[in-house]
Amino acid sequence: xxxxxxxxxxxxxxxxxxxxxxxxxxxxxxxxxxxxxxxxxxxxxxxxxxxxxxxxxxxxxxxxxxxxxxxxxxxxxxxxxxxxxxxxxxxxxxxxxxxxxxxxxxxxxxxxxxxxxxxxxxxxxxxxxxxxxxxxxxxxxxxxxxxxxxxxxxxxxxxxxxxxxxxxxxxxxxxxxxxxxxxxxxxxxxxxxxxxxxxxxxxxxxxxxxxxxxxxxxxxxxxxxxxxxxxxxxxxxxxxxxxxxxxxxxxxxxxxxxxxxxxxxxxxxxxxxxxxxxxxxxxxxxxxxxxxxxxxxxxxxxxxxxxxx
Numbered sequence: 001x002x003x004x005x006x007x008x009x010x011x012x013x014x015x016x017x018x019x020x021x022x023x024x025x026x027x028x029x030x031x032x033x034x035x036x037x038x039x040x041x042x043x044x045x046x047x048x049x050x051x052x053x054x055x056x057x058x059x060x061x062x063x064x065x066x067x068x069x070x071x072x073x074x075x076x077x078x079x080x081x082x083x084x085x086x087x088x089x090x091x092x093x094x095x096x097x098x099x100x101x102x103x104x105x106x107x108x109x110x111x112x113x114x115x116x117x118x119x120x121x122x123x124x125x126x127x128x129x130x131x132x133x134x135x136x137x138x139x140x141x142x143x144x145x146x147x148x149x150x151x152x153x154x155x156x157x158x159x160x161x162x163x164x165x166x167x168x169x170x171x172x173x174x175x176x177x178x179x180x181x182x183x184x185x186x187x188x189x190x191x192x193x194x195x196x197x198x199x200x201x202x203x204x205x206x207x208x209x210x211x212x213x214x215x216x217x218x219x220x221x222x223x224x225x226x227x228x229x230x231x232x233x234x235x236x237x238x239x240x241x242x243x244x245x246x247x248x249x250x251x252x253x254x255x256x257x258x259x260x261x262x263x264x265x266x267x268x269x270x271x272x273x274x275x276x277x278x279x280x281x282x283x284x285x286x287x288x289x290x291x292x293x294x295x296x297x298x299x300x301x302x303x304x305x306x307x308x309x
Contacts, residue, residue, distance in 0.1 A: 005185055007177075007227070008103070009176070009226055010177055010185070012099040012100070013095075013178050015099050016095030016099070017093065017094035022179050022187075033081065042076065043072055058070070063152045063261045066152070067155045067247075067260030071157075071160075075159050078162050078167070079166065081170050082097075082166060082169060101232070102231055105230075117224075117233075117237050118238065118240030122240075122241045122281075129281060132274060133270060134271075137266060140250070146264075148261070150261075151261075155260075156258075156260050157239075157243055160240075163239070164242055165238070168221065171192050172221055172222055172234055173225075176188045176189060185226070189219060192218055193222070197218065203255035209283055209285065210255075210279045219295055223298040247262050248262065250266050250267070252280030268284075
């Protein structure tokens with residue numbers, strides 16, 4: 001697998017004057033994430049100025065208002081990751097931001113392909129749950145689901161695009177290529193998977209299988225980015241995976257209940273090892289199966305996935 005050992009992502013990482021040592025990468029990744037979360041402070045202050053309270057019940061808002069608020073929280077809570085990485089690359093590694101994997105070639109093709117795979121794989125996970133009796137319809141407010149909620153579902157997409165892309169640029173755009181280029185590709189894959197899993201380890205409802213699935217997701221995403229040689233596809237995959245899981249199907253996303261409208265409002269029932277329990281499908285066996293299959297496809301698919309850059 002030539003693409004694994006000589007991915008273009010490693011070439012891009014080497015364009016700077018220095019590669020960050022793994023001893024700095026490991027603590028900096030969570031630091032960048034925490035700093036980014038501080039971005040919600042301006043949003044909180046604006047909401048307090050408008051409402052006079054810091055406690056806002058999304059159920060008391062209209063579906064459009066709730067989705068707009070949730071989307072804004074995702075944007076404000078993750079956008080600063082891009083800024084942190086831009087600053088680190090500019091002043092320490094001495095390379096341009098686009099070398100994180102944002103090459104300018106075939107962007108729409110890569111992004112559309114990643115979005116399709118994200119839709120396909122999370123839908124397959126829900127399909128497995130449905131086939132095994134782990135999914136049922138929830139009788140929720142009609143104004144917050146179906147066609148009535150379509151506008152709100154589209155509004156929150158922007159938030160998921162920012163959130164999914166931010167996590168990918170941090171883990172698969174920076175951690176994996178920097179560590180992999182400085183040491184070995186498999187070390188970059190291992191370190192990035194561990195960091196990604198631990199960063200989600202404090203989420204509500206996390207269980208041992210959820211941690212396994214988070215590692216599997218990281219491996220799949222890492223292999224995808226390495227084989228494609230860019231970040232566009234895997235960023236789209238991550239964003240659409242979360243969006244469809246939360247706002248198409250109304251399921252928990254990594255332990256968080258999606259706020260706003262859903263096209264189909266589903267709920268899980270049955271054994272937690274299958275459904276993921278409070279963590280959502282990502283903590284259950286159905287997602288494990290889909291991710292393992294996805295990893296095997298990336299490893300052994302004969303057709304060329306890389307796009308000329």
